[in-house]
Amino acid sequence: MIEATLCFPLRDGETGADPATDADLATDDETGREVLLIEKRRGLGEGWYNGPGGKCEPGETPRECAIRETREEVGLEVRDLEKAGELRFLLDGEAHTFCHVYRTRSFEGEPTASEEAAPEWVPVDDVPYDRMWDDDRLWLPGVLEGKTVAGEFRFEGGTPLDEADFVDHEMAWDASLEGDQDEKRSY
Numbered sequence: 001m002i003e004a005t006l007c008f009p010l011r012d013g014e015t016g017a018d019p020a021t022d023a024d025l026a027t028d029d030e031t032g033r034e035v036l037l038i039e040k041r042r043g044l045g046e047g048w049y050n051g052p053g054g055k056c057e058p059g060e061t062p063r064e065c066a067i068r069e070t071r072e073e074v075g076l077e078v079r080d081l082e083k084a085g086e087l088r089f090l091l092d093g094e095a096h097t098f099c100h101v102y103r104t105r106s107f108e109g110e111p112t113a114s115e116e117a118a119p120e121w122v123p124v125d126d127v128p129y130d131r132m133w134d135d136d137r138l139w140l141p142g143v144l145e146g147k148t149v150a151g152e153f154r155f156e157g158g159t160p161l162d163e164a165d166f167v168d169h170e171m172a173w174d175a176s177l178e179g180d181q182d183e184k185r186s187y
């Protein structure tokens with residue numbers, strides 16, 4: 001089984017409502033928050049949006065992997081990652097990928113395109129779920145709100161995974177994730 005990661009950097013966006021002119025919207029916590037997504041340029045999920053991330057290397061912790069992949073794909077140095085999810089993807093009844101999901105509001109640098117990924121800051125209430133993996137619309141909204149998720153997602157139809165059909169899933173929110181002692185922060 002492949003062990004992989006996804007990392008979702010968050011910031012208070014520049015495209016949000018102006019509190020001076022939009023007093024009613026300014027009270028909404030969601031207003032103007034943005035998440036850094038990538039458009040994947042090659043490999044699994046090519047042409048789709050996702051968070052930066054990828055496969056863990058031997059001897060590397062998932063957290064180290066998420067930091068490295070975010071650096072390699074978009075040139076951002078992320079810190080203080082909070083574990084937000086553990087997702088198990090099954091293909092034709094067999095474990096295919098175990099994905100560790102993180103979020104962070106702490107990073108340095110400017111997102112820059114690489115051969116693998118084109119980065120884009122996207123408002124959290126305008127995430128392009130129709131251009132993402134089918135399972136993302138189920139768990140990513142909660143993760144962007146600060147919740148914790150554990151889920152299993154079943155695909156059928158043979159390899160590659162990104163051409164298989166998403167058939168069903170189980171999900172638990174506010175799950176306690178193994179091996180993560182991070183403090184809860186407010187997102």
Ligand SMILES: CNc1ncnc2c1ncn2[C@@H]1O[C@H](COP(=O)(O)OP(=O)(O)OP(=O)(O)O)[C@@H](O)[C@H]1O
Nearest residue numbers: 004005006042043044045053054055089099133135
């Ligand atoms: C099934 N539903 C899914 N929903 C959301 N995200 C999914 C996913 N299945 C895989 N992922 C993520 O997709 C990335 C693969 O990327 P990655 O390992 O880089 O694949 P790729 O084949 O390009 O690898 P190389 O660059 O060749 O090593 C990696 O972050 C992994 O967590």
